[in-house]
Amino acid sequence: MTATPGGWRRSHTCGELRAAHVGQTVTLMGWAFRRRDHGGLIFVDLRDREGLTQCVFNPATSAEAHAGAQEVRAEFVLAVQGTVQRRPPGTENPKLPTGEVEVQVSQFRILNESKPLPFPLEDQTEVEEAVRLKYRYLDMRRPQVLRNFVIRDQVYRAVRDYLHAQGFLEVETPFLTRSTPEGARDFLVPSRLARGSFYALPQSPQLFKQLLMVAGFERYFQIVRCFRDEDLRKDRQPEFTQIDIETSFLDRDEFLPIVEGMLVEVWRRVRGITLPTPFPRLAYDEALARFGTDKPDLRFGLELVDCSDLFRGGQFQAFAQVVAGGGAVKGLRVPGGGPLSRKDLDGLVEAAKGAGAKGLVWVKVNPDGLQSPVTKFLEAVKQPLLARLAAEPGDVLLLVADQMPLAATVLGRLRQELAQRLNLVPPHEFRVCWVIDFPLVEWSEEERRWDAVHHPFTAPRDEDLPLLDTDPGRARAKAYDLVINGQEAAGGSIRIHQQAVQEKMFKLLGIAPQEARARFGFLLEALEFGAPPMGGIAAGLDRLVALLAGEESIREVIAFPKTQKGTCPLTDAPAPVDPGQLKDLGIRLVEEP
RNA sequence: GGGGUCGUGGUGCAGCCUGGUUAGCACACUGGACUGUCAAUCCAGAGGCCGCGGGUUCAAAUCCCGUCGACCCCGCCA
Numbered sequence: 119m120t121a122t123p124g125g126w127r128r129s130h131t132c133g134e135l136r137a138a139h140v141g142q143t144v145t146l147m148g149w150a151f152r153r154r155d156h157g158g159l160i161f162v163d164l165r166d167r168e169g170l171t172q173c174v175f176n177p178a179t180s181a182e183a184h185a186g187a188q189e190v191r192a193e194f195v196l197a198v199q200g201t202v203q204r205r206p207p208g209t210e211n212p213k214l215p216t217g218e219v220e221v222q223v224s225q226f227r228i229l230n231e232s233k234p235l236p237f238p239l240e241d242q243t244e245v246e247e248a249v250r251l252k253y254r255y256l257d258m259r260r261p262q263v264l265r266n267f268v269i270r271d272q273v274y275r276a277v278r279d280y281l282h283a284q285g286f287l288e289v290e291t292p293f294l295t296r297s298t299p300e301g302a303r304d305f306l307v308p309s310r311l312a313r314g315s316f317y318a319l320p321q322s323p324q325l326f327k328q329l330l331m332v333a334g335f336e337r338y339f340q341i342v343r344c345f346r347d348e349d350l351r352k353d354r355q356p357e358f359t360q361i362d363i364e365t366s367f368l369d370r371d372e373f374l375p376i377v378e379g380m381l382v383e384v385w386r387r388v389r390g391i392t393l394p395t396p397f398p399r400l401a402y403d404e405a406l407a408r409f410g411t412d413k414p415d416l417r418f419g420l421e422l423v424d425c426s427d428l429f430r431g432g433q434f435q436a437f438a439q440v441v442a443g444g445g446a447v448k449g450l451r452v453p454g455g456g457p458l459s460r461k462d463l464d465g466l467v468e469a470a471k472g473a474g475a476k477g478l479v480w481v482k483v484n485p486d487g488l489q490s491p492v493t494k495f496l497e498a499v500k501q502p503l504l505a506r507l508a509a510e511p512g513d514v515l516l517l518v519a520d521q522m523p524l525a526a527t528v529l530g531r532l533r534q535e536l537a538q539r540l541n542l543v544p545p546h547e548f549r550v551c552w553v554i555d556f557p558l559v560e561w562s563e564e565e566r567r568w569d570a571v572h573h574p575f576t577a578p579r580d581e582d583l584p585l586l587d588t589d590p591g592r593a594r595a596k597a598y599d600l601v602i603n604g605q606e607a608a609g610g611s612i613r614i615h616q617q618a619v620q621e622k623m624f625k626l627l628g629i630a631p632q633e634a635r636a637r638f639g640f641l642l643e644a645l646e647f648g649a650p651p652m653g654g655i656a657a658g659l660d661r662l663v664a665l666l667a668g669e670e671s672i673r674e675v676i677a678f679p680k681t682q683k684g685t686c687p688l689t690d691a692p693a694p695v696d697p698g699q700l701k702d703l704g705i706r707l708v709e710e711p
Numbered sequence: 712g713g714g715g716u717c718g719u720g721g722u723g724c725a726g727c728c729u730g731g732u733u734a735g736c737a738c739a740c741u742g743g744a745c746u747g748u749c750a751a752u753c754c755a756g757a758g759g760c761c762g763c764g765g766g767u768u769c770a771a772a773u774c775c776c777g778u779c780g781a782c783c784c785c786g787c788c789a
Contacts, residue, residue: 158746172749192739209747217749234740237722240750243738245722248781301789321789348788472714472785573789682782 126197126227133169137218139202144221146171147229149259150194151239153187160187164198164221167264172211172220173198183223193232193239193259200224247673252687254678266667266675272388273663274341277361280383284376286337286363291326293319293343298637301573302346305356313704319345322656324573325641327364328613331652332644336366341659350682352671353605353661357680361662363610364654370596370612373653374552377600377608381550388666391548397600399552406523410448410530412556415604416549418542420533422526425449425517428502434495436477440519447519448529451507452536455514456482463514466532470518475528481515534604548665550602558582558595559626567628572597574627575620575641576611577653583619590626600657602665610655617645 129145148166160175175187179200190196200223211217236253237245241262250257257263278288297304297318304318320326322344330338340362347356361380365373378395385391398416405414408421425447429437437447452458458466463480470478481496482489483504488496496503507515516532518525537543558578559568568590570576577596578586585593596612614620620642624634634642660672673679680686700706 152749152751154748154751156746156748156751157744159748160746161748161751163749170749174747176746178746206747209749211749214749234721238739240738242750243723246718246781249722298789302787324789346788349786351788352783354788570789576789681780683780685780687781 126199128197131168132164132166132171133215135171135202135216135219135221137204140204140219142202143199144202145197145199146173146221147197148195149232150190150192150196152192153190155188160184160190162187162190162196162198164196165259169216170214171216172205172214173200173223173226174220175223175226179222180224183226186226186228187223190228191232192235193256194228195230195232196226197229198223198226200226248681248687251673251679251681254688258677263674266663266669267677269388269667270659270663270675273384273659273666276384276387277339277341277380277659280380281337281339281363284337284379286339287335289330289335289338289340291320291323291330291340291342295320295326298325302348305345305347308703308705310702321346322360323362324575325638327362327654328575328641328649328652329644331364331366331613331615332647332649334366334650336650338365338654339363344656350680350684352673353664355660355672355676355679356684358672358676359659361608361657361659362654363656364652366650366652368653369651370554370598370653373612373655374598377655377657381600384662385548385666393548393550397550397552399554401555402553402557402594403555405553406526406530410523410526410528410533411604412553412599413601413604413606414530414551414553415534415537415543416551417544417547417603418537420450420452420537420542422529422533423449423451423507425503425506428499428506429519432495433498434492437495437517437519440521443521445519445521446525447517448525449503449507450516450529450533450536451509452514452516452540453510454512455536455540456484456512458514466516466536469532469535470528473528473531474524475518475520477518478528478532479517479519481517483509483511483513483515485511546668548602550600550607553599553601554597555579555594556597556599557591558586558593558597559590561591565628568626570623570627571595572609572611574623574629575613577614577619586622586626596653598655600655602662605661605665606658607661607665608655608657610653612651612653615645615649615651617642617649620645 126145128147132146132148135144146164148164151163151165151170154161158177162173162175163170164173175184177184198221200221202219203222205218205220235256237249239256239260241260258267282288294307294317297306297316302321304321307317307319309315309317323340323342327338342360342362343357344360345357348354350356363377365376375396378397382393382395385393400414402412405412407424408414410422426441429447430441432438441447466480467478479492480490488500490496509515516529518529520528557571558576560571562569572595579594579596582593598610599606600608614623621631621634624631660675663675664672667675669675678686678688685691
């Protein structure tokens with residue numbers, strides 16, 4: 119076995135030569151990153167996965183090599199043999215780890231040529247994403263892109279090492295499975311052997327991991343692809359990767375520290391950062407009240423403050439009526455927001471309306487008094503209002519009156535947007551928290567029934583169990599989300615492990631017994647054979663890696679991602695198939711009406 | 712399904728508002744010069760269906776309509 123025609127073997131990588139190697143004869147293999155031709159002297163920066171090494175082609179060393187190097191172009195694949203030498207004084211490159219030395223080339227081979235590139239491989243140049251994705255294999259040669267996949271690899275390993283050390287068993291579950299109701303749209307796979315029937319790709323291994331608990335595996339995990347046929351975002355792809363975990367015999371407060379330990383280990387190994395534990399916990403109601411969202415970004419303040427009582431029965435009719443009708447007035451203090459122009463403030467009003475509010479009241483706190491479209495209505499509550507929001511001259515106050523949770527969520531969006539705009543978000547900080555005590559169900563107006571907030575297998579809190587019969591909307595679930603910098607990074611729950619409770623839940627959700635039997639009777643049956651108490655979580659691996667890499671979009675940390683329309687510019691998937699394939703499956707295409 | 716931004720040589724952009732030269736700049740590319748560069752430099756050159764289709768006009772990269780595509784957002788995502 120030889121690495122190249124002629125029997126050369128790579129002796130070092132392009133990232134490892136140092137002053138200590140001076141005098142050694144080495145063989146490097148890699149890509150010609152850049153060539154600098156001085157006529158009498160040619161420099162080629164040879165790049166491989168590990169780094170960059172300057173190779174010098176000097177006719178005094180080898181006229182043949184020097185002549186050959188003139189043919190070299192960007193991204194030619196080279197094998198280079200020569201002597202490591204210290205660079206002449208004054209020509210060292212402190213920007214390169216290998217910058218103290220260079221390889222004086224005595225002979226080299228062109229292992230392969232390359233066409234001119236469709237785009238430059240420099241890190242700093244911005245190239246349209248569709249072009250990058252069409253030539254993703256070239257894009258990935260950029261050190262910045264490679265770095266993201268090194269981080270991803272470190273995350274895989276940290277997760278596996280940690281969970282294995284904690285006694286978790288790694289198990290694979292099927293991709294070809296059956297469609298389940300609720301949740302996202304399924305990707306369907308037609309069956310040839312059972313014509314007219316379809317597999318569904320899993321939205322998550324939810325049911326299987328519960329079966330593994332019934333099986334007595336006790337601690338399971340899997341780094342697994344999940345599929346959801348919904349519209350894409352920068353943090354959502356049709357196929358994405360979850361760290362899926364399930365445990366037996368642990369209640370929430372025993373389980374969450376295990377997950378915290380995993381996150382701590384990942385952040386420690388990848389970023390050298392020690393996340394403080396335990397992670398703070400926020401009840402869902404509290405998160406909504408203080409931040410106007412169930413995934414609060416804790417890197418900055420701008421907390422929402424309830425001002426409802428200040429306006430109850432007051433002369434500001436618009437607000438007083440909302441409060442009288444059971445709604446709330448939520449306030450947000452924008453410190454130093456004074457410079458916001460009338461146009462900015464009008465923009466905020468529009469944004470609030472766009473988010474569903476009937477309106478937004480802004481108040482400038484000037485040294486000589488309040489300035490607002492509704493100043494005269496505010497005079498009566500001026501002092502308590504300023505005190506409630508801890509306002510100071512130069513601030514801007516934003517007030518939204520509406521039903522809860524709308525009043526809070528509207529202001530929550532403005533909070534996020536203003537933090538961005540006013541540069542209040544520290545760029546290199548990680549703030550992690552748990553959001554717990556989610557509602558179990560919420561009323562769906564359009565379907566006229568209760569919907570599971572998390573999923574139908576989530577257990578209600580024990581003390582809320584009676585509420586299922588009397589006031590389901592007030593029942594809280596044993597569910598939890600892990601939120602990092604305002605992003606949902608993981609979500610899970612303690613499951614229902616008693617068949618009677620599960621059936622009650624289905625009944626509440628309007629899933630008829632026959633339908634439940636038909637759809638996942640196998641799970642209900644399993645629950646009758648001694649199912650242990652169980653609970654787990656699923657973490658979005660792509661989002662974790664993006665956070666660790668400082669990338670905005672998970673596409674930057676997925677090897678071959680899809681565009682926003684779900685296509686792959688590289689393979690041109692999805693694509694029509696051969697009529698014979700359709701015939702095998704018993705599928706006939708119909709024209710759109 | 713809806714809203715927004717964008718689409719101009721291989722890449723990144725300018726020109727478009729206010730229609731009228733040979734569509735301009737940088738990088739890449741090709742040829743030449745050059746023995747210490749590292750975003751090498753200098754000289755010369757080639758390269759354009761201005762996304763696509765229609766309309767207005769004497770005349771369209773530019774104005775209008777439609778359409779396709781990329782990205783961001785809303786809806787959607789248990």
